[in-house]
Amino acid sequence: xxxxxxxxLIAVLPLIGAAINGLLGRRFSRQTVAAIALGFxxxxxxxxxxxxxxxxxxxxxxxxxxxxxxxxxGFLVNFEMYLDQLTLVMALVVTGVGFLIHIYSIxxxxxxxxxxxxxxxxxxxxxxMLTLVLAGNYLQMFIGWEGVGLASYLLxxxxxxxDAAAAAGKKAFIVNRIGDFGFLIALxxxxxxxxxxxxxxxxxxxxxxLEQGTVSVGLLTTIGILLMVGAAGKSAQIPLYVxxxxxxxxxxxxxxxxxxxxxVTAGVYMVARSHLIFNHAPDALTVVAVVGTLTALYAAxxxxxxxxxxxxxxxxxxxxxxxxxxxxxxxxYSAGIFHxxxxxFFKGLLFLAAGSVxxxxxxxxxxxxxxxxxxxxxxxxxxxxxxxxxxxxxxxxAGFFSKDEILWQAYQSNGAYWFLGVVTAFLTAFYMFRLWxxxxxxEYRGGAAGPGHDDRxxxxxxxxxxxxMLVPLIILAVLSVVGGWIGIQGVFEHFLAPVFxxxxxxxxxxxxxxxxxxxFLLMALSVTAAGLGWYLxxxxxxxxxxxPARIAVALGEFYQAVVHKYYVDEIxxxxxxxxxxxxxxxxxxxxxxxxxxxxxxxxxxQGARHVSxxxxxxxxxxxxxxxxxxxxxxxxxxxxxxxxxxx
Amino acid sequence: MLHLILFLIFGSICVAGAVNLLVQRHPISSALSLxxxxxxxxxxxxxxxxxxxAAVQVIIYAGAVMVLFVFVIMLLNAGAEERTxxxxxxxxxxxxxxxxxxVLVAWVLLRQSGTQPVALGALPGYPKIIGNLIFHDFLLxxxxxxxxxxxxxxxxxxxxxxxxxxxxxxxxx
Amino acid sequence: MVPLSYYLVLSGILFACGVIGFLIKRNIITxxxxxxxxxxxxxxxxxxxxxxxxxxxxxxxxxxxMVVAAAEAAVGLGIIIAVFRTRETLNVDQVNLLKL
Numbered sequence: 066x067x068x069x070x071x072x073x074l075i076a077v078l079p080l081i082g083a084a085i086n087g088l089l090g091r092r093f094s095r096q097t098v099a100a101i102a103l104g105f106x107x108x109x110x111x112x113x114x115x116x117x118x119x120x121x122x123x124x125x126x127x128x129x130x131x132x133x134x135x136x137x138x139g140f141l142v143n144f145e146m147y148l149d150q151l152t153l154v155m156a157l158v159v160t161g162v163g164f165l166i167h168i169y170s171i172x173x174x175x176x177x178x179x180x181x182x183x184x185x186x187x188x189x190x191x192x193x194m195l196t197l198v199l200a201g202n203y204l205q206m207f208i209g210w211e212g213v214g215l216a217s218y219l220l221x222x223x224x225x226x227x228d229a230a231a232a233a234g235k236k237a238f239i240v241n242r243i244g245d246f247g248f249l250i251a252l253x254x255x256x257x258x259x260x261x262x263x264x265x266x267x268x269x270x271x272x273x274x275l276e277q278g279t280v281s282v283g284l285l286t287t288i289g290i291l292l293m294v295g296a297a298g299k300s301a302q303i304p305l306y307v308x309x310x311x312x313x314x315x316x317x318x319x320x321x322x323x324x325x326x327x328x329v330t331a332g333v334y335m336v337a338r339s340h341l342i343f344n345h346a347p348d349a350l351t352v353v354a355v356v357g358t359l360t361a362l363y364a365a366x367x368x369x370x371x372x373x374x375x376x377x378x379x380x381x382x383x384x385x386x387x388x389x390x391x392x393x394x395x396x397x398y399s400a401g402i403f404h405x406x407x408x409x410f411f412k413g414l415l416f417l418a419a420g421s422v423x424x425x426x427x428x429x430x431x432x433x434x435x436x437x438x439x440x441x442x443x444x445x446x447x448x449x450x451x452x453x454x455x456x457x458x459x460x461x462x463a464g465f466f467s468k469d470e471i472l473w474q475a476y477q478s479n480g481a482y483w484f485l486g487v488v489t490a491f492l493t494a495f496y497m498f499r500l501w502x503x504x505x506x507x508e509y510r511g512g513a514a515g516p517g518h519d520d521r522x523x524x525x526x527x528x529x530x531x532x533x534m535l536v537p538l539i540i541l542a543v544l545s546v547v548g549g550w551i552g553i554q555g556v557f558e559h560f561l562a563p564v565f566x567x568x569x570x571x572x573x574x575x576x577x578x579x580x581x582x583x584x585f586l587l588m589a590l591s592v593t594a595a596g597l598g599w600y601l602x603x604x605x606x607x608x609x610x611x612x613p614a615r616i617a618v619a620l621g622e623f624y625q626a627v628v629h630k631y632y633v634d635e636i637x638x639x640x641x642x643x644x645x646x647x648x649x650x651x652x653x654x655x656x657x658x659x660x661x662x663x664x665x666x667x668x669x670x671q672g673a674r675h676v677s678x679x680x681x682x683x684x685x686x687x688x689x690x691x692x693x694x695x696x697x698x699x700x701x702x703x704x705x706x707x708x709x710x711x712x
Numbered sequence: 713m714l715h716l717i718l719f720l721i722f723g724s725i726c727v728a729g730a731v732n733l734l735v736q737r738h739p740i741s742s743a744l745s746l747x748x749x750x751x752x753x754x755x756x757x758x759x760x761x762x763x764x765x766a767a768v769q770v771i772i773y774a775g776a777v778m779v780l781f782v783f784v785i786m787l788l789n790a791g792a793e794e795r796t797x798x799x800x801x802x803x804x805x806x807x808x809x810x811x812x813x814x815v816l817v818a819w820v821l822l823r824q825s826g827t828q829p830v831a832l833g834a835l836p837g838y839p840k841i842i843g844n845l846i847f848h849d850f851l852l853x854x855x856x857x858x859x860x861x862x863x864x865x866x867x868x869x870x871x872x873x874x875x876x877x878x879x880x881x882x883x884x885x
Numbered sequence: 886m887v888p889l890s891y892y893l894v895l896s897g898i899l900f901a902c903g904v905i906g907f908l909i910k911r912n913i914i915t916x917x918x919x920x921x922x923x924x925x926x927x928x929x930x931x932x933x934x935x936x937x938x939x940x941x942x943x944x945x946x947x948x949x950x951m952v953v954a955a956a957e958a959a960v961g962l963g964i965i966i967a968v969f970r971t972r973e974t975l976n977v978d979q980v981n982l983l984k985l
Contacts, residue, residue, distance in 0.1 A: 685981070686981030686982060687977075687978060687981055688916075688977045688978075688980065688981075689806075689907075689908055689909075689977060689978070692806060692904075692907050692908055693804075693805050693806030693809075693908055694805070694806075695806075696805070696806040696807075696809050696810050696904050696907075696908060697805040697806055697809040699809075699813065700809035700810060700812055700813035701809075703813050703816065703817065704812070704813065704816055707816055707817070707820055710820075711820065715886060715887055716886065716887050719887045719891065719892075723891075723895045726895065726898075726899060727895070727898055727899070727902075730898070730899055730902035730903070730922060731902060733902070733906060733915075733918065733919070733922065734902060734905060734906045734909070734910070739912050739914050739915050739918075742915050742918055743914075743918060746918050746921060746922060749899070749922065749925065750925060753925055753928070753929060756892075756895075756929060756932075757929075757932055759887075760892075760932050760933060760935075760936045761936060762932050762935070762936070762944050762947075764944070764948075765928075765932060765944050765947050765948065768948060768951060769928075769951070772951055772955060773921075773925075773951055773954070773955075776955065777921070777954065777955050777958045780958060780959065780962060781914065781917070781918060781921075781958070781962070784914065784962045784965065784966065785914055787966070788914075788965075788966065788969050788975060806904070806905075806908040807905055807908055807909065810901050810904045810905055810908070811901065811905075813901070814897055814898065814900075814901035817893075817894075817897045818894050818897055818898075821890040821893050821894050821897070822890055822894065829886035829887060829888050829889070830886075830887055830888070830889055830892065830933065830936050830937055831886065831936075832886075835935055835936040835939055835940075835941065835944075837935075837941060837944045841941060842941065842944060842945060842948070845941055845942070845945055846945060846948070849942075850942075850945055850949075853949055854949075857949055857952045857953065857956075860952070860953065860956050861952065861955070861956050863956075864955075864956035864957070864959050864960050865959065867959075867960045867963060868959040868960050868962070868963035869963075870963075871960065871963035871964055871966070871967045872962070872963040872966040872967060875970065
């Protein structure tokens, strides 16, 4: 019996920080608030490291039941913490990157109002995310799932006085909810057919049920597809991705932490955790892969036409998440998790660096008025370069290894996935380097800095960010460079193998068997694609910067559609939002609420009033009329009594 | 036989007095009719042997209460009633109701012709026996009614006394 | 030998007259006298039953009824005088402030 590692501490420490800052932070100085938030976040990171150090001596999977929760008939749910390799990887990523972003946020948000609120929410998010990651059963994971959605809502709408931010927060939460509906139905199906939500029990019963024939593949396919619906909502895949670009209204550290590194990866984690269900439902896997691939390509095409630096990164996130789902969809779960990890590094870095850029130019986010910044903000420039190279998949940086692993696994399943993945890689490189050139090269097009919410100090020329913001950038840049090396010779995959053992059975044969030659050929092809993208961006945005405008005009309508994100938001608004709001107003509000419920109350009051109006004529104040009533009543009673007596 | 004749004579005097009370317009006439009713009722009580009750009826009821009524009528100088509009409910519902009720009761009672007849002077109510009962078995009600009379006296004095003049609050009592 | 029911019928007639007087009379004092008439009718029935069942408690009850009637008459007339002072009328229809 391995000793308890108090895994619950990992999740609860940030909660304590959130509570302290949330309840008392208003009275603290900024230094205190920052220290508390950073302290608890750091403490949880240290604890995860401690657990990691002890990891090899544990029996895997290591489950710690903290307390019982639901005991209803035969249905048991506990508060339990579950630890295996997958959990450890996720926990390290979440706490590590989270810690760095906390440090960065202190510098970024230093001059903002609501400082304590921000850090309270940030810690709260950490709590929920860690609950999700360390959960031992689906219900606890769902708590974390919903909780991160809540934290995301609070943080997106942090500047809630701004209409766009409040609306974006609402949109994120509502669209997430739609996905959660699918997740919930899947949970209900699990309860009905497997009688439990505990991971080990569910997976065990799936296996035994398949053997005995009590569980059908159709059921597993349904559950898998419903889980994917939930994941599509949380991880911004088609058709529920629309909230992520709007979520850029939130502060940039929020975008880095939640909408790049951690929350949006919850869907990938959930699919990977449920790999046993998916492996036995090939149709569900196909759905996952197709959705992932299409989303990756689709988002990349939108990304090439965006002018807001954060929106480009947002669509890039959606696209990279599509890659992760593509990997899971071909049962290459460890490749997906690998890319999740490297993506956390370089996407987090890119967002933080973008924040630094925005801070440097005084709050402006439009790339068309940036340019030539590499002289003004060199540290930001070099770190962002590292991130850009990583995401484009240029060896030997991190993104190359993970993306290539995915493409190789995809090729082994279906060539079409691979091809679309390569096209997406080309587009990724193109729009990332486009961003790079537009921001850092050429002449500074900024002129006088516009008023932005970052602009507290009167701006002249763009300036570098404080060290508090630069240090995390540097650390993440280093990780983006070396983080992928853990994938060489399949060390990472080997580490995660005990988790996904069942998964490999359905995938094609191990890479070694398919031949190194093919693998290297494919690798070369994808690197070439990335290089082509870089070159194209170089031509269009460095050498001949007047070309893009001419191309845009030439493409006309099509270009306009891409710029407007294929009008998807408008279509959704017309198809779903407006009918719902109209129906709600007319039917539910005027019809039901006012017409039935209010009317019932009001009319019953009116009715009582009418009845009493009629009855009050008896109170005439006339003594004899009262006496008359008494006499009449008395006569009736006497008559009745006589009748009873005579009967 | 004699009993029946006496009963009928004084019974009809009762009824005549009661009807007269209804018919008369001036309250003083009604009051005097009521005195007649009470007197004949006293005779009826005697026929039943209730001597003490008959005496008390005449002395207290007819002699004190009715005198009080007459005093008040004269004090207030009540004149004859005018014909004003009465209560529709009373006339339409009450009177027929009472009549119907009364007829019903009478009919029931007279149907039971097999009731035991009551003899002349059936239950002698000597003052001695009654006093004995009052001060032994019915002591509590007796005491309570004494208090009741006390309260009634105080109430009558307060109600009918001179109204309080518009004096400064806190000045009197 | 008078049957009991005759006494009761007489009592009933007196009571009914009292009620009718209460209903149709306009003068407050006359209404009060009708109440006394009712009480008298009831007294007669009490005494009749006492004689019928050979129990003296009926007569004692009559005694108490008379006491209460006297008290009630005293207080009631006091009220009438008070009302007369303010309203200057003995017409019961004009004492109708208790209406809605």
